[in-house]
Amino acid sequence: MTQTSNFLLGLGLHAGAHGDDPDWRGFWGGLVGRLDGVAEFLTLEDRFADPGQDGLDAILLANWLAPRSRQIGIIAGAPLNFVEPFHVSTAIATLDYVSEGRAGLLAQRLGWQRSAEAGRAIGALNGFPAIEQPSLDSDALAAIEVVRRLWDSWEDHAVIRDVASQRYVDGEKLHYIDFQNADFRVLGPSITPRPPQGQPAVAVSWTADADLALARAADVVFVPAAGDLAGMAAKLRGDGPGKEPKLIADLHVGPDGWDASDLAAAIRTSAAQGARGVRLILPDPHRQIADVVDTLVPALRADVLADPPLGGHLRSRFSLPAVRNRYAAAA
Amino acid sequence: MSKKQIILGAQFPGVNNFTVWSDPAAGSQIEFSSFRHFAESVERGKFDFIFLAEGLRVREQKGRFHELDVVGRPNTLAILTALASITRHVGLIGTLTTTFNEPYPLARQLATLDILSGGRAGWNVVTSPGAFTGANFRRGDHLPFRERYERARDFLETARSVWRGGDFYASSPHFDIAGRTGWGPLPQGAPVIAQAGDSDDGRELAAGHADLIYSRHGTLEEGQTFHADVKQRLAKYGRSRDALKILPGANFVLGETLEDALEKQKAIRLQQVSPKNAIVFLEQVWNRDLTAYDPDGPLPDVDPDVAVEQLAQGRAARYDNRLETARAWREVAEREKLSIRELIIKVTARKQFVGTPAQVAEEIDRYVQADAADGFVFAPHLTPGGFDEFVEKVIPILQERKVFRQDYAASTLRGNLGLPEAWQPVAKAV
Known part of the structure; x- marks a missing residue:
């Protein structure tokens, strides 16, 4: 049986309420302890404004998990239509500092119902999109652009600590991003220096009939494993010489157990179609996590996944190219 | 009668000229290792809380970025939540504006910090100058200057309704929102609320809503006047004199002798300016x-x-x-x-306690016992080791004087501050 080398195994969880267990710290502390060194990455979906399911802010949870782990990549979700891109950018940059280069952003597009609920939870405000598809689509793209530009708004080595000239920072290496569209403007620069990865990986969950522009703006795209992966990759690639999309196949692990050989077969199929890795989605992690870590992951490793987690900067694990700072003067 | 207990906050040296970067001992302002060093040091010293200031736009001078001082900081809530993960007792207070945040997302983030820290979250409520900072946010310069405290007050009341857990709702001039959260009562009921405004509006907001005041009145006489003024405002909100703690910001310089400390102070001031x-x-x-x-x-x-x-x-x-x-x-x-x-x-000098560790401890104690303050929020001039000597030498003297805890007595920030363990709603002013 052929094993798939450098194929990534991640887990998909949400930061919302998990059953009636009020011991949030015990649950998350225990979970990251089990997953670190076992899974390559963890995605934390934010249940912003999900009535009754709404729990922890996913980016803050990620910052809490980072010092308790050494290896696992942490991709934290944010509903970009309903929050400030400036705050998201600095919080993910902070996660990248705290985790020493293991941070990613899951750019969440909420479904129709959730968007309406999120709109009620923040109120109707200038500078935020109307709750209608075209506005939400273009706003999410704009927010990603702002978040990314802010990460570049400090060049590497902007902090010079030059006693002779009495200057702490070289102002020439800070840059306005001056983003503006019909709805809002962000001037910059960030208040947070460029994060260790430069550009933490931006991920989206995507299906073939969803917003293509958003998926193209991302570094990593989560897609249903049952879909036509090769077709989706072609669609993402488009005509141009654009970047090669990094597809990760989503596999749902049923709450009532699984058949490891079925999952292994699905992984093999995804890999053959060009997926870079797989994300196991656990609907009921409280009950599932012990079995997944103790039984399922070892079975998959023995069968189809050759390598233990790679470690290092999260971008490099997804084979994302090194990024050049858009504002840095060409060398 | 036992003596009044001193409250101590530790401000992470931030973005201004008081933070000396040119000293060989000055470390990174952004690497997590600096925050870890700082947090572990002040928790070893049994400080009540860590305090972070806020600045949401890089400072400018004559249309250019200001280059002479430390600049660059993490996201306040993100770094506090990371610190919650590596500490057990120390409180975590962040300065966060009501001008460029909305109640539901911000209250939810503070709830997250309170849950993940086991009840150690605090919020220093501030308002921000409009156009300059607003350039970084969706809503821009959206608030007339005179309405900033009105919005802050509304914001706090709305945040409390989110913190209660379950259904939340607000319909006021500034906020019209509704939803339902998935958490029950927070570990502290509500995060500790601090307030720094010094105007009459600011003092009223604090008297009605805050648990702490971060004040600027550092001298003994000014401190006593401010202390008396704010404490007498509490009664009309049905609050006791102990319900609001007053903590001026201050600095310290330690030496082997007074002369040595004064010499050091002079050198530090030259580095700062x-x-x-x-x-x-x-x-x-x-x-x-x-x-x-x-x-x-x-x-x-x-x-x-x-x-x-x-x-x-x-x-x-x-x-x-x-x-x-x-x-x-x-x-x-x-x-x-x-x-x-x-x-x-x-x-530009701030209140400074300068002298030997014994002199500094005695002076801090004198201010607190004389009701010029209930404690202090100290900002050291160095990152990250600025509190190491204070923790090693001043704290034990305060403990010997029986005016500072030997160990943390409560699990929540509210408890350690001597406030009721969970926030109780107060009556509106009559």
Whole structure:
């Protein structure tokens, strides 16, 4: 049986309420302890404004998990239509500092119902999109652009600590991003220096009939494993010489157990179609996590996944190219 | 009768000239290792809380980025939540604006911090200058200056409804929102609320809503006057005198002897006010380009320019009456024969406790027992080791004097501050 080398195994969880267990710290502390060194990455979906399911802010949870782990990549979700891109950018940059280069952003597009609920939870405000598809689509793209530009708004080595000239920072290496569209403007620069990865990986969950522009703006795209992966990759690639999309196949692990050989077969199929890795989605992690870590992951490793987690900067694990700072003067 | 217990907050050295970066001992302002060092040190010292200031736009001077001081900081809530993960007892208070946040997302983030820290979250509620900071946010300069406290008060009431858990709802001039959260009562009921405003509006907001005041009144007499004024406002909100703690910001310099400490203080002040920085401070009042002036020479003989827009942007300190300030500074400089740099060192000084560890401990205690303060929020001048010596030498003396805890007594920040363990709603002013 052929094993798939450098194929990534991640887990998909949400930061919302998990059953009636009020011991949030015990649950998350225990979970990251089990997953670190076992899974390559963890995605934390934010249940912003999900009535009754709404729990922890996913980016803050990620910052809490980072010092308790050494290896696992942490991709934290944010509903970009309903929050400030400036705050998201600095919080993910902070996660990248705290985790020493293991941070990613899951750019969440909420479904129709959730968007309406999120709109009620923040109120109707200038500078935020109307709750209608075209506005939400273009706003999410704009927010990603702002978040990314802010990460570049400090060049590497902007902090010079030059006693002779009495200057702490070289102002020439800070840059306005001056983003503006019909709805809002962000001037910059960030208040947070460029994060260790430069550009933490931006991920989206995507299906073939969803917003293509958003998926193209991302570094990593989560897609249903049952879909036509090769077709989706072609669609993402488009005509141009654009970047090669990094597809990760989503596999749902049923709450009532699984058949490891079925999952292994699905992984093999995804890999053959060009997926870079797989994300196991656990609907009921409280009950599932012990079995997944103790039984399922070892079975998959023995069968189809050759390598233990790679470690290092999260971008490099997804084979994302090194990024050049858009504002840095060409060398 | 047992003595009043001292409250101690530890401010992470931030984005201003008090943080000395040119010293060989000055470490990174952004690497997590610096925050870890700082947090572990102050928790070893049994401090009540860590305190972070806020600045949401890089400061500018004459239309250029200000280069002379430390700049660059993490996201406040993100770094506090990371610190919650590596500490067990120390409180975590962040300064967060009500102007460029919305109640539901911010209250939810503070709830997250309270849950993940096991009840150690605190919020220093501030308002932000509109157009300058607003340039980084969706809503831009959305709030008339006179409404900033009204929005802050509404914001707090709305946040409390989110913190209660379950259904939340607000319908007020500033907020019209509704939803349902998935958490029950928070570990502290509500995060500890701090307030820093010094105006009459700010003091009322604090008397009605806050648990702590971060004040600027550092001298004994000013402190006593402020303390008395704020405490007498509590009764009309049905609150006891103990329900609100007053904590001036302060600095310290330790030495082997008093003379040694004074020498160190002088050296630190020279590092904090570099020659170029002295000119920048002067420009804030004069509002003109003064780069041609010698920092070691006399003050300019021209008057401030009051006609044009302010040159300095993004600083907390503002000089509203420039002509009057300039006149007063000239008077001091002439009387004491001070150069520009010497004058700036003098007029920008904050409350400092200077001396041997025993002298500093005694002086802190004297202020607190005399009701000039209930404690202090100290900001050291060095990152990340600025508290190491204080923790090693001053804290044990305070403990021997039986005015500071030997160990944490409660699991929540509220409990350690001597506040009721969970927040109780207070009556509106009558």
